[in-house]
Amino acid sequence: MSLTNASPADAAKAAKSASHVLATLSADARNDALTAIHDGLVAARDDIFAANARDLELAAEAVAAGKLSQSLVARLDLAKKGKWDDMLKGILDVRDLEDPVGRVTLRTRLDNGLDLERVSCPIGVLLIIFEARPEVIANIAALAIKSGNAAILKGGKESTESFVAISRAISAALDKTQVPNGAIQLVTTRDVIPELLALDQYIDLAIPRGSSDLVRYIKNNTRIPVLGHADGICFTYLEQSADPAMAAEVIVDSKTNYPAACNSLEGLLVQDAALSTLLPPVAAALAAKGVELRCDPQSKAALKDVPGLNIVDATEADFSTEFLNLTLAVKTVSSLADAVAHINANSSHHTDCILTSSKELAEQFMSAVDSSGVYWNASTRFADGTRYGFGTEVGISTNKIHSRGPVGLEGLMIYKYKLRGHGQVSATYGEGAGRKPYLHQKLPLE
Incomplete structure (x- = not known):
């Protein structure tokens, strides 16, 4: 060097x-x-x-x-x-x-x-x-x-x-x-x-x-x-069938393991049917790590009886912001389709996740979300060359x-094409009288 x-x-x-x-x-x-x-x-x-x-x-x-x-x-x-x-x-x-x-x-x-x-x-x-x-x-x-x-x-x-x-x-x-x-x-x-x-x-x-x-x-x-990538605005969609303990653990790791990283969680999308069941334990686990929640009206209402939370009213800009600290935006959605639409419009297409017990919904999510990493029941912090087995990145x-x-x-x-011949010329080949057809025979790689 x-x-x-x-x-x-x-x-x-x-x-x-x-x-x-x-x-x-x-x-x-x-x-x-x-x-x-x-x-x-x-x-x-x-x-x-x-x-x-x-x-x-x-x-x-x-x-x-x-x-x-x-x-x-x-x-x-x-x-x-x-x-x-x-x-x-x-x-x-x-x-x-x-x-x-x-x-x-x-x-x-x-x-x-x-x-x-x-x-x-x-x-x-x-x-x-x-x-x-x-x-x-x-x-x-x-x-x-x-x-x-x-x-x-x-x-x-x-x-x-x-x-x-x-x-x-x-x-x-x-x-x-x-x-x-x-x-x-x-x-x-x-x-x-x-x-x-x-x-x-x-x-x-x-x-x-x-x-x-x-x-x-x-x-x-x-x-x-x-x-490269300009931002690391990563989302997780919390679907109603997700296991509560698993969801809390994955979300806490995604947000708090290293908040300044580009693969840390910045937005949590909660299905409306999961507001009263899954969001309170997730919010409590995040609060224990010092996370500030920027909530929309529905998610804020669902958390009114949970003690010890640091809740701020979210602005629309919060749902497309890379905080890079212990701040998490929480938004309510009604369905997987709504979650996908929000992610495709507002994420940075870095890494986005669904937490659900439904394989069918998970596969739909991973096919529909237009990001370089799409996860099912796994922390967004796995988006890393070393963790993928690339040595580094x-x-x-x-x-x-x-x-x-x-x-x-x-x-x-990248790649180059190597052609090995014995004096052949292109004019010999093609359609028509006196020309040779190409074989285009696939050969084994070894």
Whole structure:
């Protein structure tokens, strides 16, 4: 990994050149680089944590001055909730995954001696622009190297000390491997994001990791394809047949396990037939965790006799808001169709859930909701590359492209077609006298 203050164009050219080398390295060479990165980070732990502590101290001052949100600070802390250990484990998990490069996904015999293959290959050069989340550097480096992609990273100033320390450890590790140091670059020059976003001749995919404002800015200011999501507005529909204890446990975990995460629950849709039976125990369990409920009139009335609740009258805007804290909007709906309509109109199409004992209703919900993740009786917090078994993730995508939901190695691959012949020309083939028909014979992949 190169810590560079080169011009954006020079950094991008170097990354493009390195991507051509990286794409040809063997799986063993790429895996050896991941082992070296893991070991280098372990050895540099104390330096990295000291740098992270300096970032946290400055971030706390910025929060006190009203210049930074508390949710951003929560994402900055490497020591929180085992984030450091998860980061290290993610590197090894990615290393141990099957090699994604060079997989044959289609073989067709166009004619005898003319065989076509479709083969997976790297995208090329990734641009990752992120706020806080210093672990993103290690995650991206691991996924990029394993998938044969080069990566340019640009972090926010709130995590400068952390990502410089991490980058130095990764750079020193890569010097001992076959992976070119320029394959993973951390741009340290300030105020260069507009210039990077203009380099579509070198950069193949942009991946924003941060606030909705950051994501929208990037999507609106580049010709480079963008993979990501602007918001994490996740809903759960509580249907009348759901098991009360299960429903309370799933909803509490979805909301309170990590409120600042993009996969945390922001809106609870309650079937009117479940207001008096299921909502009170769910609300009590949420109150025990300090959750403020923003209720519509019907749900507020159903909770009037439940002690210890923190209830605020909901506004219409609350039902399409990403709170990122211990606040939950509660809305009454009459049916599954109403719930689906509300979710499709107001969610961010990230992860949405139904709690019900009816398999038929669950399957209807999961087919009808237009989101990258649709769950039945499971916490929205499962929407994560590590939890899906991807090793780690480059980000979450709500795009209508080949990569949706948590994006791991597979989402960083495209494909090329390889055609092997013996001097054939296209004019020989087709309909009509004297032309040969294509065989189009499907062949086994191995």
